[in-house]
Amino acid sequence: MSHVAAQEAGQLCVLAALLAPCAGPAAPEVARQLILRFGSLRTLYSASAEALRDALAGQGGANLAVVAAIVAARDLAEAAAREAMLGVPLDTGSEAFRRYLVARLGSRREECVLVVFCNVQGIYIAEDFYTGVRRTECLIPLRPTVRRAFDLDAHRVVLAHNHPSGAARPSSDDIAATLQLRVVVEPLEIRLDDHCVVAGNHVASMKALGLL
Structure with a gap:
């Protein structure tokens, strides 16, 4: 504008x-x-x-x-937006969660990663937010995510990151990094529930797309 x-x-x-x-x-x-x-x-x-x-x-x-x-x-x-997610199992396909992701990531000019930690029932515990050093890249923080999950006794994790380019489609690199994280966390009894890609007002779920 x-x-x-x-x-x-x-x-x-x-x-x-x-x-x-x-x-x-x-x-x-x-x-x-x-x-x-x-x-x-x-x-x-x-x-x-x-x-x-x-x-x-x-x-x-x-x-x-x-x-x-x-x-x-x-x-x-x-x-205030997070309050809608508290106390109930997190549903990555819900309108409330998608609105939250758009508010957090939709307008960012650099790629950022949001990691949401949940208990075994899928109830929200906490989240970590990482800002990319480069405008077009923000790698999934493997070690900090695992460490934080243990600190919180989290058993489920949801990832989200944005595409400043405007295309809410998982790239081949996104898919590969997501599968790598799943390989790392699942033997530790931490389930990767979903990875969402945000661009503007649009959100794509790897789970819904059958990629996870």
Whole structure:
């Protein structure tokens, strides 16, 4: 969305109001810079703290406060979305879970991996989020995933990662890495339930596609 379209949609006003407590009178200009840099509230919402700091270079002391406010707002929204998954077996085909994945991964500009840990009944325990070093690659973290599963006494794992290219289709590398993880974790009594690929508003499930 262009700067003009964003202004017409009221995005600048919404963002400026959110930032006013920490940016003060400079809030409208800070909001304008962020929209110009990221193009939309959705992309801004998904931006890393580092990317936000880079976008606000030159804003002085307001920089850290603005970044903290945006990250805190995102954390609050994500925590609220997770509530829909708590206390019931995780269903990777459910609309609630797919909406959560889209919110977490759909607008990221670099490949990221989300690892969800569940107990033996499939109840959500915790999750880990990994940001790719390269824009188009984020390898599945094998050792940290196994270590974390043991620490949490998790018996089931769900993976998800995004494709910034916009195609919600598992690549051959995605499939190979997923099968490698399954070979590693299954002898340890940890079941890999699914691996979802997210692109924009679309989610593809390897389990549903018969790839897992």
